[in-house]
Amino acid sequence: MINDRLAKQLELIMELDRLKSVLRRTRVKSAEKRLENTAEHSWHVALMAIILQEHSNEPVDITKVVKMLLLHDIVEIDAGDTFVYDAVASEDQEEKEQQAADRLFGMLPDDQANELKGIWLEFEQAQSAEARFAKALDRIIPILMNHQNHGQSWVEHGIARQQVIDINGRIEKGSSALWDKALEVINDSVDKGWLKP
Template sequence: MESTNLSRQIEFIKEVDKLKYILRKTKLFNSNRNENDAEHSWHLALMALILVGHANVQVDLLKVIKMLLIHDIVEIDAGDTFIYDHQKSHDNTEEERKAAKRIFGLLPDDQAAELIAIWEEFEEHQTDEAKFARAMDRLEPLLQNTSNEGGTWKEFGVNYEKVYAKKQVIQQGSTTIWHYAEQLIDDSVEKGILKK
C-alpha cells in the first residue's frame, strides 16, 4: 500500500511539472519575459508568507500557502485565461473542476480529497484564507504591470475601470494592501501607463 501511494504521489509530482510550461500574459518584474504558472504560484506563496501580518483577520497561513501553490494546477488542462479576456470567462470553473478531478485524482484518495477541497475553497473565495489568498493573486500582476510601465494593460488596451474592478477584491483579504494597491492604480493613471 505504501509503495502504491508513493508511486501515485510521484506521478502527481511529474504531472504538475507541466505547470512550468503554462505561460501567463503578465511579464516578470522589469522584464519582457512572460511569467509561467509555477513561478506565479511560488511568488504568491512567498508573498503570503511575508504579507500575512496585513490580513484583515488572523488566517491559517499554511492553508493559504497550500491554496496559492495549487490554485492554478488546473491550468495544465484548462489553460490560463487572461483576467481581462473578452472572449472567455476567467471563472471557467466547470472546465477547471474536471481538470482538478483528473490531476489531483492522481494522488492517493485522502490527499486528492484534501487538495480538491482546498482548491474549491479558493475558487469560492468565501473563507478568510481564500480572501487573503485571492488578494495575493490580484496584487502580484498589479505590481508586475506597474514595474513594466503598464505591461499587459498597454498591450491589451485594459483601462482604469477594468483594473479597478478586478483589483478591488484585494480589500476583502486586506484593507491595508488594498489602500496600497489603490494608490498604485492612481499613480499609474497619473504616469500615463493606465488609461482612464
C-alpha cells in the same frame, strides 16, 4: 518496488512540472522580455503570504494560505491561463478548471485527493479568511508586476482603470492595506499613461 500510493503521488508530481510551461501575460522583472510562467507565479504569491501575513484583515492559518496559493493554479496545466480581462475566455473558465481539478487531484490516493481538492475549492469559493487573503494576494501581484513593467500587459491589451478596479476589488475583502496600495498603484499607472483613465 514502489507501492501504489507513492506511485500515484509521484505521477502527479511529474505532471505538475507542466505548470512551468504555462505562460502568463506579465513579464518577469529580471528578464523583461520573458513572460512569467504559472509555476513562478505560484511560488511568488506563496512567499508573499508568508511576508505579508500581518496585513490580512483577519487572523489566518498561514500554512493553509500557502497551500492554497501553491495549489490554486495547478488546473492551468489543462485549462491554460485565462487573461483576467478577457470576458469571452472567462465564460467557460470555471468549467474547464473544474474538469482539470478532477483529473489532476484524481491522480492522487483518495485521502490526499479529497484534502487537496478541498483546499483548492475553498480558495475558489473565497468564503474563509484564508481564501479571502489568498485571493487578495493573487490579485495584487499582477497589479504590482504591471506597474513595475510600465503597464506592460495593460498597455498591450488597452486596459482601462475601471476594468482593473472591477476585477480586483475583491482584494479589499482580504486586506484593506493591500487594496489601498493597489489603488495607489492603479492611480499612478493612469497618471503615467499605462492605464486608460
